[in-house]
Amino acid sequence: MPIVALDPGYAEKIDVRDREENFHGNIVVYIHWEDHLSFCAAMAFPLPPDMPFGALLQEIIPTYYGMHPDFPRIDWPAVRWTIDGREVTPDPAASLRDHGVHHKSLIRFRTPGLTGFRGSGS
Amino acid sequence: MNAIGKLGLKQRYALLTRGLDWEPSYQPRDKVFPYAAFEGIKVHDWSKWEDPFRLTMDAYWKFQAEKERKLYAVLDSFAQNNGQLGLTDARYVNAIKLFLTGVSPLEYQAHRGFAHTGRHLPGIGPRIAAQMQSLDELRHVQTQVHTISHYNKFFDGFHDWQHMHDRVWYLSVPKSFFDDARTGGPFEFMIAIGFSFEYVLTNLLFVPFMSGAAYNGDLATVTFGFSAQSDESRHMTLGIEVIKFLLEQDPDNLPIVQKWVDKWFWRGHRVLGLVAMMMDYMLPRKIMSWREAWDIYFTEAGGSLFEDLARYGLRPPRYADVATAEAEHISHQNWAIFYQYTHAAAFHTWLPSDEEMDWLSEKYPNTFDKYYRPRLEMWREMEKEGKRFYNNGLPQLCTTCQIPMGYTEPGDPGTICFRTSEFRGETYHFCSDGCKDIFDDEPEKFAQSWLPVHQIFQGNCGGASVEDVLRWYRMNLGADNMDQAGSPDQRQWDAWMEARRRVAG
Numbered sequence: 192m193p194i195v196a197l198d199p200g201y202a203e204k205i206d207v208r209d210r211e212e213n214f215h216g217n218i219v220v221y222i223h224w225e226d227h228l229s230f231c232a233a234m235a236f237p238l239p240p241d242m243p244f245g246a247l248l249q250e251i252i253p254t255y256y257g258m259h260p261d262f263p264r265i266d267w268p269a270v271r272w273t274i275d276g277r278e279v280t281p282d283p284a285a286s287l288r289d290h291g292v293h294h295k296s297l298i299r300f301r302t303p304g305l306t307g308f309r310g311s312g313s
Numbered sequence: 314m315n316a317i318g319k320l321g322l323k324q325r326y327a328l329l330t331r332g333l334d335w336e337p338s339y340q341p342r343d344k345v346f347p348y349a350a351f352e353g354i355k356v357h358d359w360s361k362w363e364d365p366f367r368l369t370m371d372a373y374w375k376f377q378a379e380k381e382r383k384l385y386a387v388l389d390s391f392a393q394n395n396g397q398l399g400l401t402d403a404r405y406v407n408a409i410k411l412f413l414t415g416v417s418p419l420e421y422q423a424h425r426g427f428a429h430t431g432r433h434l435p436g437i438g439p440r441i442a443a444q445m446q447s448l449d450e451l452r453h454v455q456t457q458v459h460t461i462s463h464y465n466k467f468f469d470g471f472h473d474w475q476h477m478h479d480r481v482w483y484l485s486v487p488k489s490f491f492d493d494a495r496t497g498g499p500f501e502f503m504i505a506i507g508f509s510f511e512y513v514l515t516n517l518l519f520v521p522f523m524s525g526a527a528y529n530g531d532l533a534t535v536t537f538g539f540s541a542q543s544d545e546s547r548h549m550t551l552g553i554e555v556i557k558f559l560l561e562q563d564p565d566n567l568p569i570v571q572k573w574v575d576k577w578f579w580r581g582h583r584v585l586g587l588v589a590m591m592m593d594y595m596l597p598r599k600i601m602s603w604r605e606a607w608d609i610y611f612t613e614a615g616g617s618l619f620e621d622l623a624r625y626g627l628r629p630p631r632y633a634d635v636a637t638a639e640a641e642h643i644s645h646q647n648w649a650i651f652y653q654y655t656h657a658a659a660f661h662t663w664l665p666s667d668e669e670m671d672w673l674s675e676k677y678p679n680t681f682d683k684y685y686r687p688r689l690e691m692w693r694e695m696e697k698e699g700k701r702f703y704n705n706g707l708p709q710l711c712t713t714c715q716i717p718m719g720y721t722e723p724g725d726p727g728t729i730c731f732r733t734s735e736f737r738g739e740t741y742h743f744c745s746d747g748c749k750d751i752f753d754d755e756p757e758k759f760a761q762s763w764l765p766v767h768q769i770f771q772g773n774c775g776g777a778s779v780e781d782v783l784r785w786y787r788m789n790l791g792a793d794n795m796d797q798a799g800s801p802d803q804r805q806w807d808a809w810m811e812a813r814r815r816v817a818g
Contacts (some may be wrong), residue, residue: 258700
């Protein structure tokens, strides 16, 4: 249904604020660690789409999640990943774009056997 | 003059309202009231409007003047007697910071919204009523600013509330709520604010803050609260009259009104999550839990309201059941957000004491010990190791309510609730079905959302580092933000209490 607006041309005049071209070459990528809700929400990052997936593993994730007591115990080869709901096995050398990550994609990872502080999901 | 004096209340009111209306002759009516038709609301007979102010109008001026005199007398005495020293604890002041920065600007927004609506409704009765409410709302923001200016002399975080309201990430939540209402048509505004906010949800906002103030020695806030409260009851009767009038005027209005009731209930519920965490975590002396307040003021009071409205075909708001289930979680989830992002907030946070945790266990037997106590205990261990937890990243925000996406799936408190929609080739994220539905109904409107995190990434908020952004917010780093422990507020308070003990011997 068309939007109800005073101006009949409203729908054509809007400025979509979060268009990819507004982010200076980056795309917004959201990352979320399942079963660790002491990180209250997924985190947002502006990233170059040709960044290798390995940079997420080597730099971003340790910087932002490394303070959790479960973090040193993560068995990285066993980690299960989804990108926008699709299960993927990441290739550290391939880029985010190669993995199908686009502007405002959500990457979720689950660490089998680790379910937060005292198994509470936190 | 004498003849006027002899008129009855109703006649005098009729002269003020109906007597001020006239049929325009230079311009057609639809040009005079250009916002009246586009929302699709049909009104056949404005004279059927029963004005809820009609019998109290005469007393209005006298009462308002009297209330102002009392209010400022109390404020003077509070200031002269250093009333801030009578508070239960320095932590309490953070609840008032949240009120001044988050709620008082909404009073001003309400003033503007009702002024606009009071110009654009074609019926003279509701036009006058909206104008009167506009004056009330202006008075409310003034009394709040005057009250809180006293706290600004002694505590941090109060100094730039207006500047912050338009910029700071969590204040975008109440701001976008009112911006959304004010950019709707006049009828949507009346349902959004007059009915859903003022009638259905206002008790959940005002009663907790004012009882919280009374329980915690804040006489100044109690006073502006009472001063506003008698206006609120009038605003509530306006809200209920609006919805009944629209539903009685034409059966075609029902689906439109229902859609607004659904939307504004959910939006109000999300904003009130701030009150939930204030009640459960921020008050040193608690009144009742958010869960209890929700049961009394929404489930019971709201339940009988919607039973009453069922005769017009109106049903209770969609997702009211989800909101009720969320009452077990929302305060804990919101406090977790602010605890880990308090380095970017203009108020302090802290971990609850053992006694407070036990109170929370008692009030939330189904959820607190299982999901939230372990989280707080983990953070307590980190604090003991000198690693107080601050989240280094920026959170994903919901496109509609603009709150960090920290809410969990209905029925599954272990999993974050993620919802998405596509619009013109872009993806949009939501914290709930309620927020997704609102977007899907008006994607053109919400695709323009000013989401603070994305605005930072786009380079529109003073710089790339967190410090740059906080300076752009005009936060005094190291004073307004961070944990309560070690804050200048807390040190000052401790020094006052120590001095008092010395004097008392």
